[in-house]
Amino acid sequence: MNKPLFIKIKEIDNVAIVVNNNGLPKGTIFDNGLQLIEDVPQGHKVALNDINQGQAIVRYGETIGYAKRDIKQGSWINEAVTQMPTAPELHELEIATKKVTPLPPLEGYTFEGYRNKDGSVGTRNILGITMSVNCVSGVVEYVAKIIERDLLPKYPNVDGVVPLTHLYGCGVAIDAPAAIVPIRSIHNLAKNPNFGGEIMVISLGCEKLQPERLLKGTHDTIPIKLANDDLVTLQDEHGFKAMVDHILRVAEKHLQRLNQRKRETVPASELIVGMQCGGSDAFSGVTSNPSVGFASDLLVRCGATVMFSEVTEVRDGIHLLTPRAIDEEVGKALIREMQWYDEYLAAGKVDRSANTTPGNKKGGLNNIVEKAMGSIAKSGTSPIVEVLSPGQRPTKKGLIFAATPASDFVCGAQQVASGITLQVFTTGRGTPYGLAMVPVIKMSSRNIVAEQWFDLIDISAGDIALGKATIEDIGWRLFHLILDVASGRKQPWSDHWKLYNPLAIFNPAPVT
Amino acid sequence: MNKPLFIKIKEIDNVAIVVNNNGLPKGTIFDNGLQLIEDVPQGHKVALNDINQGQAIVRYGETIGYAKRDIKQGSWINEAVTQMPTAPELHELEIATKKVTPLPPLEGYTFEGYRNKDGSVGTRNILGITMSVNCVSGVVEYVAKIIERDLLPKYPNVDGVVPLTHLYGCGVAIDAPAAIVPIRSIHNLAKNPNFGGEIMVISLGCEKLQPERLLKGTHDTIPIKLANDDLVTLQDEHGFKAMVDHILRVAEKHLQRLNQRKRETVPASELIVGMQCGGSDAFSGVTSNPSVGFASDLLVRCGATVMFSEVTEVRDGIHLLTPRAIDEEVGKALIREMQWYDEYLAAGKVDRSANTTPGNKKGGLNNIVEKAMGSIAKSGTSPIVEVLSPGQRPTKKGLIFAATPASDFVCGAQQVASGITLQVFTTGRGTPYGLAMVPVIKMSSRNIVAEQWFDLIDISAGDIALGKATIEDIGWRLFHLILDVASGRKQPWSDHWKLYNPLAIFNPAPVT
């Protein structure tokens, strides 16, 4: 048997998690003399001392729950004995009080990217096909297959063609207040730097989201100027074959231009990296997410842009984030996004506790508070310089909170709409996640998952739990992998298999 | 120039619509002496007499609006001069008051269908792959391509493989009251008769919608008994290639059984046909939808099941439907579904007026009231024998109201979940709609659309507007086409091109 190990995070914690695969049996004695008085599964918590009924259960130095009954030292602390705390009140938060001494700038790091006319830099060279309405998606998917088969071989510098499918555009309450989210998102999606500014739009003709409205966008977007011949309206075409031919003609024009793009060496400050976690376990907050946080700090030190997201996983740690806001305005924007989501969930008659999954719980996460503490570790230590509503594009570099649902597919789509050119996705339990528009680096929180899914997981942070690597080690390793993948020197597994999620744009407004 | 024509529907109507392509110019004199005092576009309304400010504008014998100002005979009646009426109050409706003398039964009509063990009859022979969560969709799509390429040629009696993709299963508020809709729908989707009872489920492992929960379903579903080896859990697999191989093995077992299925002659009473309209114009309610209504009556007379749907398009005609309820219970269920949708829309700060599209308006439909009158024509004249909440399966034969959004994609997915084996889709403006699970017959309201989209539209009802055919003629033609397509004797255009919508399951609950 391996040596019994636990991980305690902060000095004041009164619980720690069991490291060993398959957990540890009752009677196990750790090096420090602590003895388990019941079996504890891997990743689950053990009481480091007696905890009286009503007393706080502390992990990450934060109260993640209250004891429902007296808990003896060496007990397994699971959901049954844990009372979830209420969410932090939004009106009594400290804002911009934590003056972080900026870490020294990191100079000299570069990657090989595609410089666009608007100054942005892509990591891939992709033809994105925008659609104003879901009704055209069958046709666009049909044409995309022909492009892949017949046209892409003629344009070897182009990495692929991606129909920007969504379920929006008609049969929706387009004047609902929340409709700003999908409209803005589909608009900004077209501008993702990986599409090189080569925008073409397929429209049906009678849809609610008329191309003019999509291209104009919302009050907070920059209108898209589309060449007249880059809009194909299916209702103007003489039959299906004519539609296909017309779309192919327009696509080929863009492919010719995309094919002229060449990678060039650019500073790492041109990167826009999204951070996400999914299928989290108790190790996520100890190994993978802190490593991502460290890499995030490195990127910020390079002058790059880093987004973290997932409102329902940030909500219970908001009191740790508002102090890190760069100023009052940013702090208030953070609170505004939390408030919006509280109301969105309340309208559906649920609250933030709806987030945790059976897998999270099996992995040792008792509730959303504990999950949130692990999730926000992805944000590192940098000041938060900007807050984006879902689908907005950043105007600053540095650490940015991009408000999105925590749902993996929706967060992914929304970060792409916000302009990320690479995503880092950490997972505890494992998920075959991938995005067609930007490369995704998948990091597991434990080695066992990386070993089992050897052809899906790109990097493991598991050595941290075993004491074989530090957060800094893995953080640097991830940072270099980000530069390699951004440059096209390394291909993550999702791109190897072309294993991609359907694009799930967030529509918080009703369908009609 | 063609002879000027208008269509007046009911004797008491004070408006009629212009039939001629491209509309009619000011000065046009009709056979009855009516003279246009301004240009009127095709499908748009002309005032048959002077209508004073505040007076009702009547079409279909119903008030579709009130005159905002005095309107002279021969004027164009557009949105600008029309005040929309309020929706019918739900607490003062007549229920089951209209005792319809049943039309005589139609005997002897049959089709060639696939009889299932549970007694249901399919019109196609398809392997449907159920997923408990969106996270597995990339893998399932990957495998489906391999099945198509390598396995289907070995099983020539199988028509295809369809990944039952959805955006549900995790990152959702699974205990929200409205979560019953997607859970029930994904559950019942697996039971669609076209899949022959050959159910296999792909799960990730850590998702909220655990396979047990999906298979158990909701209080109103019949639990699915799944063989142990028909569940593949990706987190249990040793890497991606192992996942693919495992899914292929399970798929092949089902393909072998599906390949044994043979079409046999069954009575038309075994049909379950869904009716939907999309991209409607002013002709939809005059030509295509009444023809669908006539065919619906024919099907009901054969003892078959017919579903109509689209709550927001029924809401303003609900006072015409509750009297047609077979009994008090069905009438109350109709009202319950309207009420649910009123509240759903109100939670999103909109109302039923959010339905009409720019295309509807361009096509002559001023508002949702006028659109609704045309939409409910699809229901024919039969009594309404049952009402289904979204995704429920019918327990009766005859005319059924299956509550769904009007959104084409969502209505399609929900009707498939409710068990339709064929859909009739009428369109005014034209849309390249198609479903992978059931054949879709697309009918246009005008000949010009069928001529322009000659390789997409299966049948036109346009001759009705020209006086060259009656509603009965086209209704019978559609009825025979339904039997031919159900039997596999005729292939609709969507199947010819394999032009299919992404499956859009209705999730009225929040994402998290």
Ligand SMILES: [Ca+2]
């Ligand atoms: Ca997460």
Ligand SMILES: [Ca+2]
């Ligand atoms: Ca996530």
Ligand SMILES: [Ca+2]
């Ligand atoms: Ca990619």
Ligand SMILES: [Ca+2]
């Ligand atoms: Ca409709």
Ligand SMILES: [Ca+2]
């Ligand atoms: Ca519809």
